[in-house]
Amino acid sequence: MVKGIEKFGIPVVHMCTVVPISLTVGANRIVPTVAIPHPLGNPNLDAQEELALRKRLVDKALHALETEVEEQTVFE
Amino acid sequence: MSKIKVVHYINQFFAGIGGEEKAHIQPELREGIVGPGMAINAALGDEAEIVATVICGDSYFNENLESAKKTVLEMIKSQGADLFIAGPAFNAGRYGVACGAITAAVQEELGIPALTGMYVENPGVDMYSKEVYIVATKNSAAGMRDAVKKMVPLALKLAKKEEIGEPAVEHYFPRGIRKNFFTDKRGSERAVDMLLQKLGGEEYVTEYPMPSFDRVAPAKALADVRKATIAIVTSGGIVPKGNPDHIESSSASKYGEYDIEGVMDLTEATYETAHGGFDPVYANLDADRVIPVDVLRQYEKEGKIGKLHRYFYSTVGNGTAVASANAFSDEIGKKLIADGVDAVILTST
Numbered sequence: 001m002v003k004g005i006e007k008f009g010i011p012v013v014h015m016c017t018v019v020p021i022s023l024t025v026g027a028n029r030i031v032p033t034v035a036i037p038h039p040l041g042n043p044n045l046d047a048q049e050e051l052a053l054r055k056r057l058v059d060k061a062l063h064a065l066e067t068e069v070e071e072q073t074v075f076e
Numbered sequence: 077m078s079k080i081k082v083v084h085y086i087n088q089f090f091a092g093i094g095g096e097e098k099a100h101i102q103p104e105l106r107e108g109i110v111g112p113g114m115a116i117n118a119a120l121g122d123e124a125e126i127v128a129t130v131i132c133g134d135s136y137f138n139e140n141l142e143s144a145k146k147t148v149l150e151m152i153k154s155q156g157a158d159l160f161i162a163g164p165a166f167n168a169g170r171y172g173v174a175c176g177a178i179t180a181a182v183q184e185e186l187g188i189p190a191l192t193g194m195y196v197e198n199p200g201v202d203m204y205s206k207e208v209y210i211v212a213t214k215n216s217a218a219g220m221r222d223a224v225k226k227m228v229p230l231a232l233k234l235a236k237k238e239e240i241g242e243p244a245v246e247h248y249f250p251r252g253i254r255k256n257f258f259t260d261k262r263g264s265e266r267a268v269d270m271l272l273q274k275l276g277g278e279e280y281v282t283e284y285p286m287p288s289f290d291r292v293a294p295a296k297a298l299a300d301v302r303k304a305t306i307a308i309v310t311s312g313g314i315v316p317k318g319n320p321d322h323i324e325s326s327s328a329s330k331y332g333e334y335d336i337e338g339v340m341d342l343t344e345a346t347y348e349t350a351h352g353g354f355d356p357v358y359a360n361l362d363a364d365r366v367i368p369v370d371v372l373r374q375y376e377k378e379g380k381i382g383k384l385h386r387y388f389y390s391t392v393g394n395g396t397a398v399a400s401a402n403a404f405s406d407e408i409g410k411k412l413i414a415d416g417v418d419a420v421i422l423t424s425t
Contacts, residue, residue, distance in 0.1 A: 002422050003292040004405025008413050011295040016424035028294035036425050038358040041365030058371045065419045068297045
């Protein structure tokens with residue numbers, strides 16, 4: 001899906017937990033996330049902390065979209 | 077010993093009847109050899125001979141799949157065949173589907189050994205290579221000699237019920253069948269050998285080939301994210317509560333397009349996941365944990381991003397065929413372009 005959309009020329013950032021799969025399928029901008037059932041959240045945190053966590057991840061994703069890449073890049 | 081009786085199937089084109097304008101012709105049985113049957117018969121040598129040829133138009137077969145299959149099967153049965161060969165179909169799609177369908181039916185319903193041949197991208201390969209032996213051929217009839225050379229020995233082996241070797245050796249598409257056998261080296265040794273070969277730049281043969289994935293060059297970065305329209309796409313199966321489009325929990329056959337105009341936050345009451353491949357509890361409680369609508373809305377308000385796109389797209393990435401995913405993303409990509417979306421955040425679970 002990542003490639004299928006990116007081939008139209010729009011940058012796609014893949015936010016996922018299993019980075020090796022993302023690398024295998026060929027995503028170019030990858031942001032590692034928290035866990036498979038809740039990639040952008042953590043139910044163990046309180047609501048404020050969880051929102052802050054999600055903001056940090058989205059910030060990384062936006063940063064990735066603003067960054068030119070030549071090859072597959074994982075934005076830790 | 078009497079010769080093995082072979083019935084051969086070809087389409088209207090290889091029978092010399094005509095091209096697309098004759099693709100609607102109904103099944104026809106002819107005695108003896110027609111068209112590419114000459115080359116096959118020659119290669120069969122003294123052991124076997126083509127006694128009859130069944131011909132059918134490609135369009136007719138594909139548009140009347142069940143009835144055409146039935147008629148063709150009766151024709152083949154009437155000849156008392158010991159072996160059935162279809163094609164080769166090379167990269168002709170409908171012909172490949174016909175060859176695959178008949179080969180599978182002959183094997184299944186008549187219990188007669190059967191095989192066909194086609195090019196790797198022929199849709200018939202995807203559809204039938206697990207059921208029947210399909211020999212890998214070149215993509216056009218220029219590869220006939222090569223195809224016959226590979227198909228005939230395997231066909232004779234099947235007719236004589238001899239043991240069939242590995243796909244690479246016998247030139248057929250892997251059928252996904254695992255065979256247990258003893259080797260003198262255990263797995264760890266073989267793995268280390270393979271690793272050493274790989275590191276040394278030598279050729280090696282994997283024991284478990286991974287599916288091949290093609291690549292797309294990275295798209296240009298956004299000049300200014302504060303001016304960009306960003307869309308959300310997910311394989312995490314987030315859908316409005318009740319899953320209105322009935323997206324399947326695995327092997328999804330579709331995706332959904334959902335309007336989030338005015339939606340500031342995804343809540344337990346309004347959204348859930350349709351995904352069957354992970355524990356849905358956390359996503360059902362708060363779907364923002366899978367697609368960050370709440371944060372992107374806030375950023376939109378604060379001017380950190382230009383705009384959150386009005387629709388998000390969702391499917392279930394759980395055993396979903398690569399071909400399906402490609403089809404979905406093709407449609408989604410076109411819509412995003414048409415809507416002037418600048419970038420995509422795609423989340424996966």
